[in-house]
Amino acid sequence: MRCGDFKETYIQDEAIFQSLFVKFWLCLLFLFLLAFPFMANAYLLYVANMIGFAIIGAIGLNLLTGFTGQISLGHAAFLGVGAYTSAILVTRLGFPFWLSVPCAGLVAALAGLIIGIPSLRVKGLYLCIATLAAQFIFEFIFTRWESMTKGITGIHIPPPTIAGYAIKTEKDFYWITLFFVALAVGYARNLIRSRTGRAFIAIRDRDLSAEIIGINLFRYKLSSFAISSFYAGMAGALWMTFLKVVTPDHFPFLLSIQYLAMIIVGGLGSVLGSIFGAVFITLTPEILNYLSEIVKASAPGYEEIFVPMKEVIFGVLIVLFLIFEPRGLAEIWNRIKAFFRLWPFSY
Amino acid sequence: MDILIQVIVTGLATGGLYGLIALGFVLIYKATSVLNLAMGDFMTLGAFVCFTMLTQVKVPFYLALLLTLVSAIVLGIAVERIILRPLIGEPVISVIMVTIGLGIILKGGMYIIWTPIFRSFPQIFPPKPFNLGFAIVPSGLWWGFVFAIIGTIAFLLIFKFSRTGVAMRAVASDQQAALSMGISVRWVFALAWCFGAMAAVIGGIVIGNISGISVYMGDIGLKVLAVIILGGLDSIGGAILAGFIIGVLENLTGLYIDPLVGGGAKDVAPFFILVLILMIRPYGLFGKELIERV
Numbered sequence: 001m002r003c004g005d006f007k008e009t010y011i012q013d014e015a016i017f018q019s020l021f022v023k024f025w026l027c028l029l030f031l032f033l034l035a036f037p038f039m040a041n042a043y044l045l046y047v048a049n050m051i052g053f054a055i056i057g058a059i060g061l062n063l064l065t066g067f068t069g070q071i072s073l074g075h076a077a078f079l080g081v082g083a084y085t086s087a088i089l090v091t092r093l094g095f096p097f098w099l100s101v102p103c104a105g106l107v108a109a110l111a112g113l114i115i116g117i118p119s120l121r122v123k124g125l126y127l128c129i130a131t132l133a134a135q136f137i138f139e140f141i142f143t144r145w146e147s148m149t150k151g152i153t154g155i156h157i158p159p160p161t162i163a164g165y166a167i168k169t170e171k172d173f174y175w176i177t178l179f180f181v182a183l184a185v186g187y188a189r190n191l192i193r194s195r196t197g198r199a200f201i202a203i204r205d206r207d208l209s210a211e212i213i214g215i216n217l218f219r220y221k222l223s224s225f226a227i228s229s230f231y232a233g234m235a236g237a238l239w240m241t242f243l244k245v246v247t248p249d250h251f252p253f254l255l256s257i258q259y260l261a262m263i264i265v266g267g268l269g270s271v272l273g274s275i276f277g278a279v280f281i282t283l284t285p286e287i288l289n290y291l292s293e294i295v296k297a298s299a300p301g302y303e304e305i306f307v308p309m310k311e312v313i314f315g316v317l318i319v320l321f322l323i324f325e326p327r328g329l330a331e332i333w334n335r336i337k338a339f340f341r342l343w344p345f346s347y
Numbered sequence: 348m349d350i351l352i353q354v355i356v357t358g359l360a361t362g363g364l365y366g367l368i369a370l371g372f373v374l375i376y377k378a379t380s381v382l383n384l385a386m387g388d389f390m391t392l393g394a395f396v397c398f399t400m401l402t403q404v405k406v407p408f409y410l411a412l413l414l415t416l417v418s419a420i421v422l423g424i425a426v427e428r429i430i431l432r433p434l435i436g437e438p439v440i441s442v443i444m445v446t447i448g449l450g451i452i453l454k455g456g457m458y459i460i461w462t463p464i465f466r467s468f469p470q471i472f473p474p475k476p477f478n479l480g481f482a483i484v485p486s487g488l489w490w491g492f493v494f495a496i497i498g499t500i501a502f503l504l505i506f507k508f509s510r511t512g513v514a515m516r517a518v519a520s521d522q523q524a525a526l527s528m529g530i531s532v533r534w535v536f537a538l539a540w541c542f543g544a545m546a547a548v549i550g551g552i553v554i555g556n557i558s559g560i561s562v563y564m565g566d567i568g569l570k571v572l573a574v575i576i577l578g579g580l581d582s583i584g585g586a587i588l589a590g591f592i593i594g595v596l597e598n599l600t601g602l603y604i605d606p607l608v609g610g611g612a613k614d615v616a617p618f619f620i621l622v623l624i625l626m627i628r629p630y631g632l633f634g635k636e637l638i639e640r641v
Contacts, residue, residue, distance in 0.1 A: 065440060069438075071439065071440045071443065073443075117626075118622070118625050118626060121625075121626070121629060122625055122629045124439045125382050125439055125443070125580070126576070126625060126629050128382075128439070128440075128443055129382075129572050129576060129621065129625070130621070130622060130625045132569065132572065132618075133572075133573075133618040133619075133621040133622045133625075134622070136569075136615055136618045137615060137618050137619060137622070139615075140611060140612075140614075140615040140618075143611060144608050144609060144611055144612075146609075253569075257447055257451070260440075260444055260447075261444075261448075264440075264441075264444055268440070305459060307458075308455040308456075308458035308459045309455070309459070310455075311451050311452075311454060311455035311458070312451070312452055312455035312456060312459070314448075314451055314455075315448045315449065315450070315451030315452035315453075315454075315455060316448070316452055317448075318444055318445070318447070318448030318451070319430060319445055319448040319449060319452065322434065322437075322441050322444060322445045322448070323430070323433045323434065323445070326437065326441060
């Protein structure tokens with residue numbers, strides 16, 4: 001009798017839904033996601049939306065850093081470009097919401113192409129520093145190009161309307177977020193098993209060998225930058241439309257680090273990992289907020305320690321994951337799955 | 348014309364400080380190939396420790412300086428042992444992120460201990476501005492410059508002539524060969540972190556003295572990245588020279604470009620320069636050419 005799951009063809013190995021079991025659980029998850037807004041209160045829906053934006057951005061960064069191996073310390077800049085593009089298009093040119101989001105993605109992708117150009121000459125540490133510089137330059141542009149971005153006062157974005165229906169509450173927006181997240185996850189999952197995705201991975205593993213086996217580095221590195229920034233631009237546009245105001249303060253260097261933390265905690269080079277990481281990093285400060293409320297009620301005066309504690313815990317998470325679980329939550333998930341797959345007779 | 352000379356002189360003095368902090372980056376990078384992005388927070392920590400020694404424990408300045416240097420050594424060894432050693436051989440991104448994480452932890456920790464209040468440093472240098480004849484340098488900047496130069500020369504001499512320095516250079520050029528000559532590579536790694544941290548805390552004390560200290564003063568550490576890239580990541584002399592160049596360019600931007608865009612250009616100028624250097628000459632002025640192209 002066969003025991004465990006066997007893959008007999010390459011197509012089987014590359015299938016997105018590996019088994020009936022997986023399909024079943026995915027359907028269940030999807031049903032839960034559909035039912036979620038009817039069970040949750042406004043706060044939970046707010047958190048769910050934030051997680052959604054984080055997932056889109058994190059998948060984008062993972063495509064660039066996890067799959068293609070190009071480190072970016074400037075992801076927040078691309079979110080900012082997307083957010084500002086959509087805000088300006090909507091408020092100045094009267095673009096409808098559904099059109100402004102892909103446009104935001106496209107402009108961010110263009111910005112990504114420009115920032116990606118140094119990656120053709122430099123890599124590793126040097127690329128890392130180049131993207132860091134891009135982060136600060138974009139922050140400067142957001143603040144100082146006042147005729148377009150209105151500087152530090154920011155741009156107010158009216159609530160979006162779709163087919164005459166104004167999206168006002170967290171619940172309404174949840175459907176939009178869910179739609180884009182599903183699209184983003186589906187596209188990324190398919191992309192990495194295509195020629196392009198395999199080229200990305202080849203570049204990450206050894207760029208010289210990739211070039212020799214016929215992968216055009218110029219094309220694929222830049223397309224990785226473009227796709228990654230497209231994701232970031234969409235995430236930024238959705239996020240800022242949700243918050244209704246966009247200011248330069250929303251895109252600090254720390255946000256770029258948060259996104260990197262998501263993919264490191266979640267798992268580099270794994271779409272599922274990006275989702276885990278986004279959920280984890282978004283929920284951690286919320287849980288700490290909750291704890292600080294409890295502390296405030298029981299021992300007033302001590303809750304102030306939670307403000308810096310958030311940062312410390314965030315830093316500790318990054319360091320601990322890098323030292324003890326460099327492949328992230330996705331690897332832990334795989335181990336748990338492997339444990340139960342043949343349980344209880346695992347030998 | 349006078350204002351131009353004044354700005355250039357101020358730029359040179361600031362540049363000296365940049366050079367000193369850049370030296371911290373380079374010392375660590377050269378020996379261990381780690382770019383320590385937590386350097387800014389090392390600086391802040393040094394400034395806070397010295398500040399506490401001076402105001403709470405009330406020891407004279409030279410003793411406070413000595414104690415701060417000792418704490419830098421402890422910090423350097425601890426960081427190298429606990430955090431960096433497990434990551435030897437890991438990809439660049441892990442190593443960079445771990446130093447960023449370390450920086451966040453340090454910043455949060457300092458926030459808890461010292462609170463985010465802005466403080467001014469007790470007077471440790473004579474307050475009289477230093478008159479060069481053709482330009483006047485504010486006292487803090489002048490003494491900072493002197494400190495930076497002394498620190499730099501000390502590190503250069505150690506590197507050039509002492510047995511330890513030779514060992515560090517050997518490790519930098521070839522770890523395996525150094526190991527087979529009986530040099531303890533582990534010890535050199537720890538030492539490099541100590542030296543780097545020491546350079547950072549001296550920079551921190553001087554900068555804290557000029558512009559006051561707060562948890563966020565470490566952000567200057569990122570600006571210094573432009574300096575080390577221009578000088579070449581592994582060149583000590585390059586770091587110093589590039590420090591002067593960036594310092595002057597930054598202050599000139601402040602003079603000529605800031606009025607045009609309404610301020611803020613001065614702080615972002617190093618990053619523009621950084622991008623330019625990376626496009627034209629990624630290995631900097633004196634860096635080792637190791638860029639492979641395909």
